[in-house]
Amino acid sequence: MPGALDAALARRSWSKVTDAAPTHDELLQFVAAAGRVADHSSLRPWRLIELRGEDRERLGRAINKAQGDKGVSSKPLRAPLLIAVVASYRKSHKVPRWEQEAVASGVAHMLSLLLDEAGWGVIWRTGHYTRAKAVAKAHGLKKNEELLGWLYVGGKPASSRPERRKAVDARPFVSRMP
Template sequence: MTSAYEAARARRSLSKVTDAAPSHDELVRLVGAAGRVADHSALAPWRLIELRGHDRDRLGRAIHKAEGKKGASSKPQRAPLLIAVVASHRKSKVPHWEQESVASGVAHMLSLLLDEAGWGVFWRTGEYTRAKAVAKAHGLKKNEELLGWLYVGGKPTRGRPTRIKTIDATRHLSAMPR
């Protein structure tokens, strides 16, 4: 069993994935674990939308519509499974930015869990995440914002070897100023 530390250190975004994808049941299991992130007042201000097959075509058309183009963008075809990450803001004393942070935390935790389970993952965003056509395609409500998509597929067996990117933590960690 891999430790959380090892899983976090080994994680990397894979912009090219194969056509394999986790099943719905496997995804449900992983989402159940990812939803355990810190959540002030236990609001669960997030939801995920699973896009496979023709759903990706519909998203491609919505993206092109948002960009003022005809046809469909090929971007959603870059992975067999896309998981839309949605912040679902709740009426609460908890500010929207904090609720959005919870949704982002769930997405990041899910990306770690998917990576550890052997799947390739990358998080895609873009200006069209705020476009009306894209929001409509996802059935977003007035209290919701699309934060992007996790693109999920099989990890390629060929290519460059995975190297662990080192982070100079001393550049990002400091004491409280006096």
């Protein structure tokens, strides 16, 4: 079983996936693990929305509505499972909003890493739709919430060989205090 370092080094985004997807119960296991990210004051300022089947079509309609178009955008139909990542901000005098958003982003990244390591193809998609009123309404977002994007999840195609991402030379990104 590979360790966390091996899993992180092997991770890549999968823009094309098959119709296979983890079950709801499998997803709950991954979310329970991903929810263990560092979280100042244990606020859990995040939530996830599972979109399958017709939910993806509802999102497609909301995306088109946000653009002023009719019909259903095919974008949400690119994977059998979409996981909307929501920053759900809590009132706190100790934990600023940016830090709460970082926790929600950390959960999303950890979840994508766990899913990838378990054999699922994942890509985190964002964009201007995340701030559209029609899209927020479709997700049932509250005033204290923001959509950070969606994890698109499906099977890794057998015909696709996993491409290794270019290695990161860490030296330019790590320095000592001046």
